[in-house]
Amino acid sequence: MRISAAESLVMEVLWRDGPQTAEDVAAAVGPDQSWTVATVKTLLNRLLTKKAVSAERIGRRYLYAPQIARADYVREESQGLIDRLFDGRLAPLVSHFAEAKQLSPEDIAELKKLIEELDDGR
Amino acid sequence: MRISAAESLVMEVLWRDGPQTAEDVAAAVGPDQSWTVATVKTLLNRLLTKKAVSAERIGRRYLYAPQIARADYVREESQGLIDRLFDGRLAPLVSHFAEAKQLSPEDIAELKKLIEELDDGR
């Protein structure tokens, strides 16, 4: 099931800080988004029905924990974008960023190093 | 203004095949999506109000033409994803694909060539 933009912000804090209560999530994400606690609770509940998080009762409260791996989510999102916009291939994306002058020398160096490592591994 | 997923499919055919009528768009995109002509017309009209396409009257019909460049759209979408998932940097995305074993030797070769060209240009 699809995770929406707002929901993904909640997932991000669960991934980053681990299992926590609705209050904690609200404290972590609320300021940026200026969401009320109620909003965070709604999002957590939607994520629950989507089985994207689990809830373990700890006394009066629940601890919410991610049920899907961030890597999986990231892969799906990235693959989707690359499929939609770049014919499923990664190189054109990199190329696009290069043409749009969106790459700093540091970026280029970093990429170079990365690719060389990949190539060595081969 | 935001271009939705369905709308972007319409934009893609306008970008690919140039200005054309609603019928043409429907013929180009309809089969894949199994949309009726009515649906395509709705999407074109929404794109019109979003100023993403223009309409030039040719006799009885309109020719719809893109009003935003594909490169701009692509940049926004890509940048958005990279900002949301990879802290705004491109290398981690590439790295992620590598780790997910989503890169073929051809991909690696292509990237290598690309990066070397970029590096030369520097």
Place this chain on the structure above:
DNA sequence: CGCCGACGTTTACAGGCGTAATCGTCCGAT
């Protein structure tokens, strides 16, 4: 032992989206 308050659950509601049918108009063929 009863009540209050903290939680989770349920309900709300406007706007966007996907998908389409219906309406109104105007061109072109009789």
Place this chain on the structure above:
DNA sequence: ATCGGACGATTACGCCTGTAAACGTCGGCG
């Protein structure tokens, strides 16, 4: 001059999303 059909414009409608308030329950303090 008329009428039907082809187009765009308008209207429809249910689902998802963002954002949140209202409701109900249960545990702990007094």
